[in-house]
Amino acid sequence: MGCVCSKQLGGTRHEDISLLASQTFFSEAEVEILHEMFKKLTSCLSNDNLLTKEKFQYILIKDTKRRSLSAERIFGLFDMRNDGTIDFGEFVHSLNIFHPNSSHRDKAIFAFRLYDTRQTGFIEPEEVKEMIIDVLEESELMLSESIIDSIVAKVANVTLRFVCADLTFLVILLDLYYGTRKTFEEADWKKDGKIDLEEWETFVAAYPLTLKNMTIPFLK
Numbered sequence: 001m002g003c004v005c006s007k008q009l010g011g012t013r014h015e016d017i018s019l020l021a022s023q024t025f026f027s028e029a030e031v032e033i034l035h036e037m038f039k040k041l042t043s044c045l046s047n048d049n050l051l052t053k054e055k056f057q058y059i060l061i062k063d064t065k066r067r068s069l070s071a072e073r074i075f076g077l078f079d080m081r082n083d084g085t086i087d088f089g090e091f092v093h094s095l096n097i098f099h100p101n102s103s104h105r106d107k108a109i110f111a112f113r114l115y116d117t118r119q120t121g122f123i124e125p126e127e128v129k130e131m132i133i134d135v136l137e138e139s140e141l142m143l144s145e146s147i148i149d150s151i152v153a154k155v156a157n158v159t160l161r162f163v164c165a166d167l168t169f170l171v172i173l174l175d176l177y178y179g180t181r182k183t184f185e186e187a188d189w190k191k192d193g194k195i196d197l198e199e200w201e202t203f204v205a206a207y208p209l210t211l212k213n214m215t216i217p218f219l220k
Contacts, residue, residue: 020089024096031092038088051078051086069134073114098216105201107214112200122194125184 017035021028042048045055056078057063057071078086078094086094096102097110113119117127187195187203195203204210 016089020092024092025099025101026092026096034092034095035088038091049088051075051091053084056086069117069130073117077110077113095216098214100215102215104204104208104211107211108201108204109197111204111211111214112197122196123200124194128184 017028017031020026020031024031026034038051039049041059042051042055044059045052051059053072053075056075057068060071060074061068075086076082078090080090080093097106112123115123115127115131117130118124184195187199189199189202190196
């Protein structure tokens with residue numbers, strides 16, 4: 001299936017809207033709404049109808065100076081052309097993963113790529129730790145190294161919450177669930193100290209609620 005990912009979609013035409021709707025689970029009316037939202041988001045720092053990494057981070061955490069690992073990871077996944085900007089086509093196709101009709105596997109793969117911060121094809125404890133530290137810093141909640149390590153050791157799952165409402169575009173809130181059953185060790189059934197895509201898909205299949213926040217609520 002093709003993808004409308006042209007960097008010239010500022011004045012999106014009706015045929016562009018129709019094509020994006022045909023390529024995704026969104027209706028034309030929903031694509032129109034997303035376009036209005038996109039225009040508001042892209043105008044936060046300049047009016048070029050593109051989301052740069054700087055804009056994206058400003059929208060998420062209102063800070064363009066501090067490095068945000070979570071903002072960088074989600075930006076990288078939305079920037080499908082890897083050219084440093086997100087256009088409207090990329091925006092819609094990326095959000096399509098969060099549509100209720102998007103497949104469980106597509107959601108699982110997106111989440112896996114998000115947590116594979118070093119892009120090695122594996123989720124490793126250090127990557128989970130980095131994500132936890134990043135979110136704690138954003139929330140200004142500081143924990144000791146030993147407490148963070150214990151969280152990583154017992155973390156049940158790390159899920160993506162995607163909230164999209166008017167000018168609030170808040171992405172990547174990590175939900176940390178504690179317990180004795182669903183652990184990093186359980187997901188790592190190959191016992192090599194890291195989680196590959198096969199292990200991750202097995203894990204989320206056994207615990208589908210792991211991906212419960214990979215769906216945009218207002219589309220249900």
